[in-house]
Amino acid sequence: MLVVLARHHHGGGSPPSEAFGFREDLLTRDYIRYAEDALVDAGVRVVVVSGVPYSTGKGVANTMDADVFVACHVNSGKYKTGCVFCPASSPEDHELASLVCTALGDSCPELERTRVWECKPGAWTDDALGTINRVVPPAICYEPFFINAVEHAALRHDEGLRRVGEALARGILEYLGA
Numbered sequence: 001m002l003v004v005l006a007r008h009h010h011g012g013g014s015p016p017s018e019a020f021g022f023r024e025d026l027l028t029r030d031y032i033r034y035a036e037d038a039l040v041d042a043g044v045r046v047v048v049v050s051g052v053p054y055s056t057g058k059g060v061a062n063t064m065d066a067d068v069f070v071a072c073h074v075n076s077g078k079y080k081t082g083c084v085f086c087p088a089s090s091p092e093d094h095e096l097a098s099l100v101c102t103a104l105g106d107s108c109p110e111l112e113r114t115r116v117w118e119c120k121p122g123a124w125t126d127d128a129l130g131t132i133n134r135v136v137p138p139a140i141c142y143e144p145f146f147i148n149a150v151e152h153a154a155l156r157h158d159e160g161l162r163r164v165g166e167a168l169a170r171g172i173l174e175y176l177g178a
């Protein structure tokens with residue numbers, strides 16, 4: 001089984017988010033390491049694609065015939081919710097998103113709540129959808145916490161990033177039955 005985890009560069013009008021001296025791309029790098037370790041320990045092959053445009057990460061998942069694709073981010077804004085986005089098109093995407101969302105909530109009591117957002121084209125979720133559309137395997141966009149939420153402070157540090165990464169892995173492993 002193969003999982004592709006994408007840590008995209010944010011180019012153009014969408015730079016990585018920053019707050020309190022933290023940067024999204026670095027926090028993402030750190031929780032991906034924990035996710036990767038947990039997946040590899042469970043016998044799953046992992047490819048991490050870093051610093052690439054959205055289309056490249058998605059292309060890797062498609063050409064390598066991956067079983068799961070995750071676009072990894074850290075959110076920024078006024079909310080305090082852990083979010084997992086999926087395309088509205090298929091039940092497999094939704095099941096993967098639900099399992100990851102539940103694992104995230106179980107691991108991170110700092111989050112006010114966690115929820116799955118099904119992305120329909122033309123809605124406010126288009127930015128998230130752009131990171132996971134046209135992907136053949138089940139795909140989610142993981143936005144586990146808010147970089148600028150005071151309540152999420154612990155999640156910006158190593159122990160919290162471990163929980164965030166291991167929750168992602170746990171949800172994926174449940175989905176894969178691995």
Ligand SMILES: [Zn+2]
Pocket residue numbers: 010016017024072073074
């Ligand atoms: Zn992002």
